Structure formats: C-alpha cells, structure tokens
Amino acid sequence: MSESHDNEHDADMVPSEPISNPGLPEHLPRPTDVYPEAERRAERQVAGMFGLAGVLFFAFCVFYFVVDKDDVFLGWSALNVALGSTLGFGLLLIGLGAAQWAKKLMSDHEMVEMRHPVASPPEDRAATLAALNAGISESGFARRPLIRNTLLGSMGLLGLPAIVLLRDLGPLPHGQFETVWKKGMRVVTDVSGAPIKPGDIEVGQLINAEPAILFELDADGERVLHGTEALQAKAKAAVIVVRMRPEDITPSKRSANWGIDGILCYSKICTHVGCPISLWEQQTHHLLCPCHQSTFDLADNGKVIFGPAHRPLPQLPLALDSEGYLIAVSDFPDTVAPSFPEIARGPK
Amino acid sequence: MSQHTPVEETGFGKKASGPVEWLDNRLGLASMAKKNIRKVFPDHWSFLLGEIALYSFIVLLLTGTFLTLWFQPSMAEVNYQGAYAPLRGVEMSQAFASTLDISFEVRGGLLIRQIHHWAAALFIAAMIAHMLRVFFTGAYRKPREINWLIGIGLMTLGLIEGFAGYSLPDDLLSGTGLRFVDGMIRSIPIVGSYVEFFLFGGEFPGDIIIPRLYMAHILLIPALLLGLIGAHMLLLVYHKHTQWPGPGRTEENVVGFPVLPVYAAKAGGFFFVVFGFTALMGAFFQINPIWSYGPYNPSEVTAGSQPDWYMGFVEGAIRIMPNWESTIFGWTFSWNIAIPGLGLMGLLFTALGAWPFVEKWITGDDRDHHLLQRPRNAPVRTAFGVAGMTCYAMFWIAGGNDIIATQFHLSINTITWFCRFAVFIAPVIAFIITKRICLGLQHKDKESLLHGYETGIIERSPDGGYVERHAPLPSNRQYALTTHDRLPVLEDPRTEDINGIPNPSSRKEKLLARARQFYFGDVVDKPTVNEVEEAHHHLGDHTGHEITAGGDEFQGVSEAGIPKTH
Ligand code: HEM
Ligand code: FES
Numbered sequence: 037m038s039e040s041h042d043n044e045h046d047a048d049m050v051p052s053e054p055i056s057n058p059g060l061p062e063h064l065p066r067p068t069d070v071y072p073e074a075e076r077r078a079e080r081q082v083a084g085m086f087g088l089a090g091v092l093f094f095a096f097c098v099f100y101f102v103v104d105k106d107d108v109f110l111g112w113s114a115l116n117v118a119l120g121s122t123l124g125f126g127l128l129l130i131g132l133g134a135a136q137w138a139k140k141l142m143s144d145h146e147m148v149e150m151r152h153p154v155a156s157p158p159e160d161r162a163a164t165l166a167a168l169n170a171g172i173s174e175s176g177f178a179r180r181p182l183i184r185n186t187l188l189g190s191m192g193l194l195g196l197p198a199i200v201l202l203r204d205l206g207p208l209p210h211g212q213f214e215t216v217w218k219k220g221m222r223v224v225t226d227v228s229g230a231p232i233k234p235g236d237i238e239v240g241q242l243i244n245a246e247p248a249i250l251f252e253l254d255a256d257g258e259r260v261l262h263g264t265e266a267l268q269a270k271a272k273a274a275v276i277v278v279r280m281r282p283e284d285i286t287p288s289k290r291s292a293n294w295g296i297d298g299i300l301c302y303s304k305i306c307t308h309v310g311c312p313i314s315l316w317e318q319q320t321h322h323l324l325c326p327c328h329q330s331t332f333d334l335a336d337n338g339k340v341i342f343g344p345a346h347r348p349l350p351q352l353p354l355a356l357d358s359e360g361y362l363i364a365v366s367d368f369p370d371t372v373a374p375s376f377p378e379i380a381r382g383p384k
Numbered sequence: 385m386s387q388h389t390p391v392e393e394t395g396f397g398k399k400a401s402g403p404v405e406w407l408d409n410r411l412g413l414a415s416m417a418k419k420n421i422r423k424v425f426p427d428h429w430s431f432l433l434g435e436i437a438l439y440s441f442i443v444l445l446l447t448g449t450f451l452t453l454w455f456q457p458s459m460a461e462v463n464y465q466g467a468y469a470p471l472r473g474v475e476m477s478q479a480f481a482s483t484l485d486i487s488f489e490v491r492g493g494l495l496i497r498q499i500h501h502w503a504a505a506l507f508i509a510a511m512i513a514h515m516l517r518v519f520f521t522g523a524y525r526k527p528r529e530i531n532w533l534i535g536i537g538l539m540t541l542g543l544i545e546g547f548a549g550y551s552l553p554d555d556l557l558s559g560t561g562l563r564f565v566d567g568m569i570r571s572i573p574i575v576g577s578y579v580e581f582f583l584f585g586g587e588f589p590g591d592i593i594i595p596r597l598y599m600a601h602i603l604l605i606p607a608l609l610l611g612l613i614g615a616h617m618l619l620l621v622y623h624k625h626t627q628w629p630g631p632g633r634t635e636e637n638v639v640g641f642p643v644l645p646v647y648a649a650k651a652g653g654f655f656f657v658v659f660g661f662t663a664l665m666g667a668f669f670q671i672n673p674i675w676s677y678g679p680y681n682p683s684e685v686t687a688g689s690q691p692d693w694y695m696g697f698v699e700g701a702i703r704i705m706p707n708w709e710s711t712i713f714g715w716t717f718s719w720n721i722a723i724p725g726l727g728l729m730g731l732l733f734t735a736l737g738a739w740p741f742v743e744k745w746i747t748g749d750d751r752d753h754h755l756l757q758r759p760r761n762a763p764v765r766t767a768f769g770v771a772g773m774t775c776y777a778m779f780w781i782a783g784g785n786d787i788i789a790t791q792f793h794l795s796i797n798t799i800t801w802f803c804r805f806a807v808f809i810a811p812v813i814a815f816i817i818t819k820r821i822c823l824g825l826q827h828k829d830k831e832s833l834l835h836g837y838e839t840g841i842i843e844r845s846p847d848g849g850y851v852e853r854h855a856p857l858p859s860n861r862q863y864a865l866t867t868h869d870r871l872p873v874l875e876d877p878r879t880e881d882i883n884g885i886p887n888p889s890s891r892k893e894k895l896l897a898r899a900r901q902f903y904f905g906d907v908v909d910k911p912t913v914n915e916v917e918e919a920h921h922h923l924g925d926h927t928g929h930e931i932t933a934g935g936d937e938f939q940g941v942s943e944a945g946i947p948k949t950h
Contacts, residue, residue, distance in 0.1 A: 054833075054916040055863045060632030060639065100491055105467070112668075113494060120495045120667020127660030134653025138646045149424040149638045151624055151754060154527040206585040209577035226683060246683070262475075263461035264591035267682055271563075271588055274683035304683055309567025309702070309721060310588075311560060312683045326685055327560070328703040329786060329796050342797060344702060344720045346709035374567040375718045376577045380711040 060146065068140045078140035085133030092126035213371050213382045215247075215273040216261075217352060222248040223277060223301060223362040231361040234299055237279040240318035244304065247273045247364070272372050274304040274312060275352055277362065278334055280321055285335050290369075294353035296362070301352040302338055303372040306330060308345035310374045323349070347375065425647045426627035426640035430517045435651060436510035439658040440503045441613065447500040448549075448602065454490055456482040457552065457598035459591045468675050476554075476679035479594050483553040483674055498666035504546050505671075506662060508694045511539050519739075519769050521756040523626045525749070529740045531619045536737050538612050541605050543694060548601035550692055553672075554594055559680030561691055562589065564702075571721035589682065629755045629867035631860045638754075690784070700782030701728045704803045728779075735772075746899045748872070760829075761868045763822035764903045770818040771811035778807040819906070826908035832857060833865045834911055834919035856923055871909045874900055 067074040099118035107114035155161075177184055222231045226244045229251030237243060250269060252260045261269055282298040294300065302323070304312050311327035321335035330343030338349030350372045353365035371382050391397035408414045458478040464471050466481065467488040486493035515535060518524050524532035547565075551558045566588045570576040584590035624638050633639050641647050665671075677686065691699055701724030708719040743765065744750070759766040781788070782803035789796045836854035843853050856862070877893035880886050887893065911919070 053866065054911055054913045055859065055866045057634070058631045058859050058863055061860060105488070105491060115491060116494050116498075117667050119492050120498075120663055123495070124660045124663030124667055127656045127663055129660075131653040131656030131658075131660055134649045134656065138649035138653070142646050142649060144641075144646070146639050147422070147424050147642055148632070149624070151636055151638060154623060154752060202582070205582040206590075207581055209581045211587060212577065244683070264459060264589070267589050267680075268587050271682035308707075310563045310682075312685045314685075326786070327564070328699075329800070330707075340707060343800075344705050344707050346707045346718070346720055374570050374721075375709060375716050376570040376580070377572075377574050377715050377717075378577055379716045381714050 060148070063145055066140065066144060069144075075141065078136065082133045082137045082141070085129045085136065089126040089129040089133070092122045092129070096122040096126070209376075209378070212373075212376060212378070215367055215372060216249050216269045217247050217273055217364045217367045219364065219366050220357065221364045222357065223275065223352075223354070223364065224248045224251060226274070231359075232277065233360050234279075234296055234356070234362065237277065237299055239279050239281055239298065241279055242314070242316040242318075243277045244314060245275050245277050245301070246270065247275075271310070272303075272305060275301050276304045276314065276316075276323070277301050278316065278321075278323075280335055284321065286337075288337050291337060291351055291353070294351055294365070296354050296356060299354065299362070300334060301354050301362070301364075302332075302334060303350045303352070303368060305373045306345060307340075307347040307349060307372075307374060308343070313349075420621070421644050422642040423621070424624075424638045424640045424642055426625050426633075426638055428628060430521070431625065432654065433510055433514035433517050435654055436658055437507055437514055438613065439655045440507040440510060440662065441609065442655065443503040443659050443662055444500060444507060445606065447496045447503065448606075450496045451486060451493075451500060452602060454482055454486050454493065455479070455552070455598075457595045459554065459589075459594050471675060471678070474679065477594070479552060479554040480674070480679045483555070487675065495663075495666050498669075498671050499662050500549075501671045502665040502669070503662045504549060505693065506658075508542055508546055511535075511542055512694075515539065515736075516769070516773070520759045520766060521626070522753065522762055522765065523756055524740045525753040526744070527752050528619070528623055528626075531616060531623070532740055533737055534612050534616050534619070536733055538609065538616065540733055541609050541612070545601060545605040545609065546692060546694060548597045548605065550672075551597050552594060552601060553674045554680050555674035556677040556680055556684060556686060557672075557674075559589070559682070560685055561695075562593065562680075563682065564691075568721055568725040571718035571725065573717055573722065574715055589680070624754070626754050626756050630864050633755070635752070635754050690787075696783040697776050697779040698725060698728060698783075700779035700785075700803070701725070701807075703785055704779075704782045704800050704807070706804075743903075746896070746903045748900075755867065757868060760822040760825040761907075763819045763826070763907055766822050767815045767819040771815040774814035775807055775811040778803060778810050782807070823906055823908060829865050830908055830911060833862055834915065834923075836923050854923060856920060866910045868910065871904055871907055872900075874904060 068078050069075075096119055099115070099122060103115045103118050105113075105115055109117050156164075172178065223245045224231050224247070226246045229246070229248070231248070232243065232245065247269070250259075250261055250266060250273075254260050259266065277299060279297075279299045282295075285295065285298060285300070287294070304314065306313050306325040306327065308325065308328055308330050311325055313323055313325045313330075313332070315324040315326055316322075317324065321333060322341070323332045323334055323338075325331070325343065325345070328344050330345035331341050332345070332349045333339045333341050334349070338351055340346065340348060347370075350368045350370040352368055355363055355365045357363045371379055392401075404414070456478045460478050461475055462478050462481050464474050464476050464481050464484065466472070466484055468484050471484065483497075486497055488494070518532065518535070547561070551562050566580060566584065569580045569583065572579055580588065583593065583596070585592035585596075625640075627633050627638055627640070641650075678684075690696070702721065705720050705724040708723075710717050710719065759769075782800070785796055785799045785803065788794065788799055836856045839853045839855045841853040842850050844850055857865070875897070877887075877890060877897040880890075
C-alpha cells in the first residue's frame with residue numbers, strides 16, 4: 037500500500053490527490069423556505085394526508101361491522117378488500133405525509149458530524165489488559181491448576197445432562213423397514229376403500245390404492261388406524277396399481293410372478309425424498325415424480341431412468357384372494373420411502 | 385443553531401425540564417442522549433433496503449402476535465365443521481382447521497394472515513437486497529466485519545423462521561415441504577435416522593413436529609432475531625453509517641440529517657409506508673390459499689408444487705443433482721440429497737462469512753473505511769458478486785424446470801442437463817463480462833476526468849473539419865471521480881533473501897502475490913496530479929479557449945451524459 041493513505045482525505049495537505057476536495061456544496065433554499073404560500077400549501081398537504089388517514093381508519097371500523105364475511109366484491113372477499121385497503125391506504129398516507137413534512141418543511145441544512153476512531157485509546161486498552169490480568173492473577177486461575185482443571189472438567193460434564201435431557205425427544209429409529217402391508221391384505225382404492233378385481237383395470241390404467249387396513253373399522257365403528265398413525269402408515273404404504281400388456285413387461289427373475297396378467301403394484305412414495313408419485317405415461321410405462329421429476333420405468337422393475345432418485349421404486353407382490361380381489365403376498369420385499377443411513381443393513 | 389431561542393425560554397423548555405430531570409436523576413441518560421438526539425445519518429436510497437427489512441420484521445411481529453390468538457399448533461385430528469363449506473366433514477389437523485377459522489371466521493383474520501405472509505416474503509427479499517448493497521459497495525470492510533457476520537446470522541435465521549412459519553398451517557403444500565426436509569434430514573451421514581426420529585418424535589410425520597416448529601417460529605427464532613437485530617443496530621450507531629464519497633464528505637466525517645427531526649420523520653414515515661404496502665398486498669393479492677390445497681395427506685401432492693421463493697435455489701440444486709448414492713461399511717450415503725441440500729447452504733453461508741477476511745488477506749488493507757466504493761472501482765469483487773448471483777439464479781431456474789418445460793414445450797431432460805452445466809459455466813461468463821464492464825466504466829471515468837465531457841457543440845475548424853467541443857467536468861464531479869483509493873504497488877514475492885537464502889514462506893507469498901495480481905491486475909488507477917494538470921492544460925489548448933473557468937460557475941451546456949457521482 038502506498039504511504040499516502042494515512043491522510044489522503046486531507047485534501048489541502050496532500051498533493052498526491054489530483055483534485056482537491058471542493059467542500060460541501062452551497063445550500064440552496066427550497067420554494068417552501070422562500071415563499072410563504074408554498075410553505076402554507078405544503079403544510080396543508082401534510083395535514084390533509086394525516087387527516088385523510090384518520091378518516092380511513094374510522095372507515096375501517098365501520099366496514100368491520102357492516103360488511104358481511106361472505107360478501108363478495110369482484111370475486112374477492114369484500115371484507116378483506118375493505119379492511120385491507122382502508123388500513124393500507126391510511127398507513128401509506130401517514131408515511132407519505134411524514135416524508136413530505138421532512139422534505140418540504142423541516143430544516144434541510146445538512147449537518148456534519150465528525151467520526152471518532154472506533155478503537156479505544158491505547159491507554160484504555162492497556163488499562164483493560166491490566167485489569168484483566170489483575171483479576172485473573174488474583175483468582176489464581178493460572179497458579180492453581182487443580183482448581184482450574186476440576187472446574188473446566190465439571191463445566192465440560194455439564195454438557196452431558198444437557199444432551200441427555202434431550203433423549204426423550206423421540207424414540208430410537210425403528211420400524212423403517214416395515215409397512216402395514218402383510219400377507220393377504222387387500223389392495224383397495226384410495227378414494228372409497230373398495231377392493232379391486234383384475235377385471236376393473238384396463239390396460240394402460242393407473243389406480244391409486246391403499247392397504248385395506250386404512251379403511252378398516254373396529255367393533256365400535258371407529259377406524260382402526262386414524263390420526264397420526266394413519267398418516268404414518270400412509271406415508272409408507274400408499275401404492276399405485278397399473279396394468280400393462282404382459283408382453284411389454286420385463287420382470288427380473290425375482291419378480292417374475294409378482295404381477296397378475298400384467299397388473300403390477302408399486303410403492304407410491306418416491307425413493308428420492310418421499311413425494312407421492314402419480315404422473316403416469318401409459319405409452320412409455322414411465323412414472324414421473326412431480327417434485328423433482330425422477331422417472332421410473334414400471335415395465336422394468338421400477339428402474340430409475342431419469343432424475344435425482346437413486347433406488348428403484350419398490351414393488352409389492354400381488355395375488356388374488358378366494359373372492360378374486362387383489363391382495364398382497366407379503367410386505368414390500370425392498371424398503372420403501374427415502375433412503376436413510378441404515379437402509380442397506382435392513383432385514384431384507 | 386443560532387436561529388433557535390435558548391431552550392429555557394421556550395414553552396417546551398419550561399414543560400420538559402421537570403420530566404427530564406426526574407428521568408435523568410434515575411437513569412442518567414442525558415449524557416448519552418445529548419449526542420444521539422441530533423446524531424447525523426447520511427441519506428441514499430440504497431440505505432433504505434436494510435430499513436425495509438427492519439420494518440417488515442416489525443410488521444411480522446405485530447401480525448404474527450395477532451395470529452397466535454387463534455392459531456392452534458396441534459396435529460390432533462378433527463372433523464372440520466367450520467365456515468368453509470367445501471371442506472366440511474373432512475378429517476384434518478387442528479392446525480389446519482384453526483388456520484381455516486382465521487381465514488373464514490375471524491373478521492380481518494384473512495387480511496392479517498396475508499399481510500403476515502407478504503411481509504415474510506418482503507423481509508427475506510429486503511435482507512438479500514440489503515446484503516447485496518453492503519457487498520457491492522464494500523461497506524463490510526474494517527471496522528464493520530462483525531456486523532456483516534451478524535447479518536449472515538440474521539439471514540440464516542430468517543430463512544429458518546420463514547420455513548417454520550410456512551409449515552405451521554399443515555396444508556398439503558407445507559406438508560410436502562416438510563416431507564422434503566425429512567428426506568434431507570435422513571441424508572445426514574450416519575446419524576440421519578436418529579435426527580429424524582428425535583425431531584419428528586417418531587416416524588414422519590409424527591404428531592409433534594407442528595408444536596415444535598411453532599415454538600421455534602414464535603419464540604426461539606424471533607427472540608434470536610430480535611437480539612441480533614439489536615446488536616446490528618447498536619454497532620451501526622457506534623460505527624456511524626458509511627457514506628458515499630463526494631464534496632465535503634470524507635473518511636473523518638458524516639454528512640446528513642439529524643435523527644430529530646428529519647431522520648425520525650423520514651424513517652418513521654417509511655415504516656408506515658412499508659406497513660401500508662404490505663397491507664395493500666394483503667388486501668388485493670391472495671397468498672397461500674391453504675383451503676384450495678387441502679389438509680396434508682402423505683399420499684397426495686399437487687403437480688408443480690413449489691416452495692416459497694427464497695427456498696427455490698435449494699429446490700433447484702436437489703432437482704439437477706445426479707442420483708449418486710453409495711454404501712460404505714454398511715452405511716448408506718445419499719449424496720444426491722446431502723450435497724445439494726445441506727452442502728449447498730453450508731457452502732453459501734460459509735463463503736459469505738469468509739469473504740471479508742479473504743479480501744482483507746488479498747488486499748492487505750487494514751485501514752478503517754467509512755466511505756463506500758462504487759462497484760466499478762472494485763472490479764474483481766463486483767465480478768465475484770455478479771458471478772455468485774448468476775449461480776444462484778441458475779439454481780433458482782432449475783427449481784422451476786417443470787414449469788419452464790410446460791411453458792416453453794421443452795423436455796425436462798434438456799433443461800436439467802442445461803442447468804447442470806449452467807451452474808458452473810454461467811458464473812464464469814458473468815464474472816468475465818462484469819469485470820469487463822467495470823473496467824470499461826473506469827476507463828470512461830478517467831477519460832471524462834482528463835479530457836472533459838462531450839458538450840454536444842460541434843465546431844468547424846478553419847480547415848473545414850468538424851470537432852466536438854470538450855469541456856472539463858465541474859470540479860465537484862471531478863473530485864467525486866477521484867475519491868477512491870490509489871492502487872497498491874504489486875511486488876514480486878521474495879523467493880530468497882538478500883543473502884540468497886531461500887525464503888521459507890515463499891510459497892505462501894507467491895500465492896498471495898498471485899491473488900493480488902488477480903484482484904488488482906487490470907484495475908484502472910485514477911490519474912496522478914501531473915496527468916490531470918497536463919490533460920487539463922491540453923484541454924484548454926485544444927479547444928483554443930477556456931470554455932469555463934471553474935466547473936461550478938459553468939452553466940451553459942446541459943450536463944446530460946455525465947456520469948453521476950453514485
Ligand atoms: C416474530 C414474530 C412472529 C410471530 C409471532 C409469528 C406467528 C405466526 C403464526 C401464529 C402463524 C400461523 C398462522 C397462519 O398461518 O395463519 C404464522 C405463520 C407464518 N409465519 Fe409467522 N410469525 C412471526 C414471524 C415470522 C417471520 C419473521 C416470518 C418469515 C421470515 C414468518 C413467516 C410465516 C409464514 C410464511 C407463515 C405461514 C402463513 C400462511 O399460512 O400464509 N413469521 N406465523
Ligand atoms: S421426491 Fe420424487 S423426485 Fe424428489
């Protein structure tokens with residue numbers, strides 16, 4: 037850095053600056069400083085804005101009581117528009133009035149204030165260090181390692197209760213590998229809970245489905261699963277049922293008999309971060325996730341063919357029960373929903 | 385001050401002296417207040433950005449408090465029987481039902497909800513704009529680095545606060561956002577599942593995340609925000625605001641208007657303008673119509689679902705990341721989520737926090753700075769800033785790849801691949817272009833300083849040619865164009881000392897020398913005293929006669945086309 041920096045702003049003294057500081061420009065009077073009419077006009081303007089704001093706030097209260105909640109104004113909630121516009125314009129007028137007041141009527145002479153160095157004077161710094169030093173040496177912190185170390189040690193251990201206390205935030209991870217699907221559970225539509233027969237599904241069709249347990253009622257007519265339990269179950273067990281022409285499907289060895297006449301059942305929960313997937317292109321047999329566009333090939337074992345998802349969409353093996361409805365052969369052989377660190381250690 | 389009557393003789397003085405004495409006897413505030421009541425604040429439109437952020441935060445506190453009077457942060461299931469007919473009979477959480485009640489049964493509730501959400505969007509937008517202003521003008525330089533770091537803390541907390549609030553109504557869109565966060569949490573290496581189960585109190589969605597987010601949203605984060613905002617303002621007052629250089633404005637002074645009355649009126653008025661603006665937004669523009677999304681259901685989603693705008697860059701990164709996942713020693717690492725989600729945000733905030741210190745290392749500049757820099761006079765910094773913004777924009781665009789695909793009939797595949805390259809290449813291009821533009825502007829400044837500006841007056845010379853007459857800039861302008869620092873002299877690193885002994889720290893010095901070359905290399909220095917004198921002499925010669933003696937009296941020709949001071 038060049039030496040000239042220290043007082044380069046002292047324009048008079050430092051010749052290295054090409055143009056010297058001309059100083060603050062001269063103050064020019066405003067019309068309101070010179071013409072009494074202009075001043076009075078500005079005064080009326082400001083007071084007018086403040087006054088009008090008051091009127092609007094009063095109107096707000098009137099609207100609150102006279103406009104009905106269900107009234108509609110140009111397709112909007114009339115109450116919302118009435119309250120919002122009176123409040124909003126009122127506030128705006130106060131703000132603009134104050135700005136106008138400052139600009140037109142308050143003194144507009146610029147003031148100059150000198151800055152002070154941010155740092156304290158060196159004596160103060162030295163005094164601070166000395167005081168700190170006196171305090172620390174009087175405490176004997178440095179001289180008495182036994183006290184110091186036991187104190188530091190116990191403070192460190194104080195962190196443990198703080199962490200341990202948080203233990204009951206939630207249970208340890210469990211149940212991530214299972215869903216509510218089990219052998220023999222019917223596959224039902226997610227709208228009505230009706231069981232599905234192969235004949236109900238045409239080639240190219242996709243049905244959003246759920247495990248029957250989500251619709252089951254107990255002896256009192258209450259749902260077996262409801263509230264959070266139902267949501268947790270759904271977040272893993274939701275499925276889609278699709279029908280393709282059997283000759284289009286290229287199953288792996290393992291999944292050769294997981295379908296019925298070209299009807300396959302897949303998890304509806306994206307293996308990326310868990311959005312429910314349902315954008316189905318029947319010509320290509322591709323299923324597209326609406327969240328980040330991962331695309332799965334349902335004719336090819338749910339393989340990822342595009343997008344950020346890594347694992348293929350897990351498939352649910354299907355069979356028919358004695359009445360000819362679709363049922364699950366077992367829970368999903370592969371783990372559903374987004375990956376987690378232990379996923380590869382799973383029971384499957 | 386001479387025009388004021390002595391205070392003891394005014395009506396105010398007689399009335400106020402009693403209460404002031406009473407208070408001061410107990411608080412002793414007069415010594416501090418005497419300096420601050422007439423404290424000077426410089427004026428510039430760009431200084432309003434931080435104020436917008438502050439005022440929208442106050443609007444959030446006011447409207448948020450109103451919302452808490454009815455909102456019920458519970459995930460317990462209820463059967464809705466309220467005023468909104470289409471959802472009657474539907475099972476939903478109490479959180480969702482009470483948000484419906486605020487919207488349809490509490491008079492003015494919808495308005496306050498909408499003001500709250502608009503103010504939240506404005507809060508984040510204003511914070512980002514304010515940060516860019518501070519960055520591009522070098523306002524974060526010594527002694528203000530700590531305030532820059534506080535600002536980054538505020539931004540981080542603001543994003544979390546916004547996300548927590550967005551999740552509270554437990555509607556389909558916010559639930560989808562939470563699912564996304566759940567996936568992101570699971571991707572934390574090794575402990576992901578534990579963090580998930582502890583945060584959600586069990587498996588997603590659990591029954592406690594909304595009450596917990598509520599606590600964070602209305603207590604924990606607002607308290608931290610308030611504390612940090614307080615510290616931010618205290619430091620601002622202590623350091624005094626930076627100002628733009630100009631005639632009479634130096635590193636040693638502040639020129640502007642006093643807090644009382646002008647600044648108080650302007651700033652106070654501006655609060656009402658911001659509040660009024662958000663109220664009008666709430667009156668006329670719908671935001672987050674949760675009743676049309678419906679309650680959260682983990683097996684439903686709406687196509688084209690989007691987070692609030694400020695999370696768009698993370699969304700984009702998640703979308704274009706290749707689908708890498710690997711299993712090492714039995715642990716599964718979801719790079720496809722951890723890198724764009726946790727990694728990108730970490731990188732962004734670390735880079736922002738480190739910048740002032742990196743720049744200081746490069747420039748070696750340890751002086752206090754109270755005058756702002758024009759972005760063109762720090763071309764490399766400006767270019768870095770624009771490159772960063774470009775990168776952010778590319779991620780943001782990627783976050784809307786499905787919308788772009790349907791609007792412009794492009795394949796998602798093409799857009800994704802385009803964005804994958806664009807996030808790396810576009811910033812480099814932006815860097816190069818921005819630096820060029822800055823250097824060009826610097827040349828132009830130097831040019832008009834040395835050779836005057838084009839007056840638009842065409843003269844015919846005796847031999848028949850035409851020349852445009854140039855006139856020197858007014859001296860105010862000339863001064864403004866030369867207020868920035870002169871460039872440092874770039875030295876070659878010492879590889880060995882005078883005695884030929886290899887310099888042990890020569891590698892570090894070489895690196896620094898390279899960094900300095902990169903930072904200062906092409907920057908145009910301001911002219912020296914001699915250059916200016918010579919050029920002005922020449923300018924006088926060239927036009928044959930002095931058009932103007934001193935720029936200030938010069939009034940004959942329009943000043944159009946002259947670069948503004950700032
Ligand atoms: C600091 C005081 C604040 C309080 C007391 C507060 C309170 C609340 C409450 C009770 C709700 C739920 C009710 C509803 O959604 O209608 C809510 C929602 C929300 N809050 Fe806040 N909030 C505060 C600050 C903030 C801040 C600083 C932000 C953003 C940066 C924010 C963003 C949101 C958002 C986006 C929602 C969702 C609103 C909607 O449904 O449209 N809040 N807030
Ligand atoms: S959740 Fe399906 S692609 Fe991200």
